[in-house]
Amino acid sequence: MEDQGFIPNARPKRILVIGGGASGLVTLRNLRDRGEFDEVQLVERRDDVGGVWYLDGDPNAPNTGAPRWPSPAYPGLIGNVLPEFLSFSAFPPFPETPSTATGQPFPSLSEAHAYLRAFAAPLVSQGAIRLNTEVQAVEELPARTGWRVRLRRWCDDGTGPEEFAEIWDAVVVAVACYDHPVFPNTPGIAQLRELHLARHAQGWRGPQGYKGKRVLVVGNANSGNDMAAQLAPVAGAVYQSIRRPNFPGFPSLPDARISRVAPVAEYIIHSAAGKNTIDAHLTDGTTLPALDAVLFGTGYRPFPDFVRVLRHNVTNDGNGIDNGVLAPLVTPTTSPVRVPFLHRYTLYAPNPSLALVGTAFASYTPFTLADVCSTWLALAWSGALAYPTSLRTLLAFEDERLAAVEAARVEMESTDRGGASALVAYGVLGPFEEAYAGALRAEVVRARPELDGVLPVWSPERTAVREAMFDLKRRALEAARARGL
Template sequence: MSAAALKPKRVLVIGGGPTGLVALRNLIERGQFEHVELVERRDDIGGVWYLDNPAHSTDSESPRWPSPAYPGLVGNVLPEFLSFSQYPFPEPPSAPNQPFPTLTETHDYLHSFAEPYVKSGVIRLSTDVVRVEELVDGRWKASLRDWSTSGKGKEVEETWDAVVVAVGWYDNPVWPQTHGLEELKSKGLAKHAKWWRGPRGHEGKRVLVVGNANSSNDMAAQLAPLADTPVYQSIRREAFHSFVSLSDERISMVAPVAKYILKSTTDGDKFDVTLTDGKELKDFDTVWIGTGYKPHPNFIHVLDPSDKIKSKHVSLTAESTSHTRVPWLHRFILYAYNPSLAFIGAPMVYTPFTIADLVSTWLSLAWRGEIAYPDTAEGRLVFEKERIDFIDKWRAEMDNPSSLMVFSVLGPDEEEYGRALKAEIVDARPELKNILTEWSEERTKLRETTYPLKYKALVWTRDQQSKH
């Protein structure tokens, strides 16, 4: 390990959600690079927390990238774990009974945080990154489309010394490989949670929900008062304790789906399902799939690492990428073959706001040469190899490993990961010790109190609604 000499002057951040915004702040204020800009393809910042601009014309020439959020969404993370360093999240007005910020409250927080950067012009909205291509000299060519009112989709090219990719996973929904599902999708009977906007329109309908993480639990709970009951929820295993939900006699938990059978009736297209336990369920109108997303930033094109003459580009990620990951990253951050490309938010974590704050601070100091990292591609690839070996061994020890026991989900490793990064940051900048979040067993225990608090908040909300 040696201190890097990269020290880029011009840095581009892609993505105006929480991870991109805090990366922008840290690169400007802690990295103090010559010029840093952030581009966001939508017409406002916030990422998943920006639902949509209701004034956005549906016949606009500008493409739309709707958030997978939905009206009435309430988060599952307490304000303490949503707070960027030196910018605490305000207490929600419904605390202590409902201490979890809503979609609107979270977007307001991000808006307030981003305001000085919007005013200074270092955030460009309505700017879509079409392609990022590695140059032979190690820099990056970015092809952008300007979808502002004046730009009207004009494409421009820019060259940057370094690029930070801070985009979410939500462009890439995961669909189960279940017999008959593709036919249902083609008929509009199967929909992914990415497109859930609430239960309206499902009155009296017979509905199946697949999955039992947060999105599936929310969909089932919202459908129960309106849809034909029971609402069926197909699950493979009991939910992790972090996916908190209330029991509801109107929701029936059933086995995984083995097969979907499309059929035509006098009431239009419907479908039956056969479950893996042999049970058959009849006459469904819709199935909502809540099986998550995967990282796949396919707009990144790198020089083929196996091409010694550096003449051919390849997509950094592909549908066939094993272990469902952004490949070749040192510590989920630096692209091993050219560390002037970095990722913020590559792994799924319990506390994405605080991890992004930590990671982007580490990155700022690493690019300044204040934090050491391996000075060869081979050295930077060791992290990925060890991580893959660990995941393979872990899954082999389980009879029915969870879909969350994968390379790109930090899970129980988050504390160790955060502690190690912070130690390196503090070694370089001791003044950040009490500014950045602490990573310790005590903090993990505090985070674990989130789940019983969420359950109590759900009960309180249900009781409040029953009064009206």
């Protein structure tokens, strides 16, 4: 993008938050309680709040006829974050889990969902949350005059969908990180998917149906490790394809029933007697023959494909002139993979009345990071704190982060035969989290000193506590194994 000169700080009065997961809920609360706005609402397409922590619809809930958007979570999921890092500011702390006494201090899926429902309850009673309401498009209006949001809604009596549009001064997108699973570009994967021989962790619901099967799991982050561990007692053979040893934040226990193998170079499908099987040719020259299925724990990409923005002097137009045409905010070819043009991972630089919360990935503090980011946003949009008014200055954050990430990837590639980890990416905070969140918090406290004792803290001491969760999770897994779980 070319510099557009002065861009005033946004001062919206009516704000719509999209998404009823942890990020959206705390953003809604913070905008309403810590900002100065006329109206703030949240819409959620499913029939309950909770986002990824809400597994599936309540069977006793009214059948609205709406599509189902299952969570990428799965039965039996146990988190990797201690309750203290799941606790929102100015709200009762996340309760200690009942299993803490047995060596499992990490919350279950249902416990996390219960906490989020309790947090949302007063917002629901205030009429600030609309369920069964899907956002189909967010479209920027000319001259920074607002956003047209196209929605459809299902009613409890099964009627609908009703389609309509609303105009809002500002929009916060707090969704779309788990809607778009990532598959590797390995030859043969497209055919695997066409024949339903491949499944992403997004659709994993447990090892049922895999008894006696030969299964390959690709990836050794949390999802890959959990799928392999759940398959081990059931499947006939379990292989786990990895590029490098486990990142410390994704602990797993050695299991003689799980064979770790090299990355896959190619998949070949064989059909005989009405049955399809898979040969996985590995990069070390060996082959895994006659596999029944391949499961991918290979992550997701942030891709809010429903957001359309005006083309603000986009250089690939060739003429550098704002042609007033709506275009996707992000496309499949956006490179490096990210939501582009965001100041501090939050404000859309060409029009800061659009914000995103939750695009920066923090494995161990997603709740508290969304809390401090949305508090900063509430004060920025209220005028309590200022941010840059030059496009070039607004984009300096993105430029610096992209350069830092590229330097880290080059360094890793020079020392790691497997190439740079996917965790070295623009949207993954990693070691940058303390500096990033701490700086946002400091700005908030300068503007509102009374929040100093309320907001979560980022410091070397707190970082050490967070990193100690890695070993604590491993010990929890060992305790569960000792109990036969």
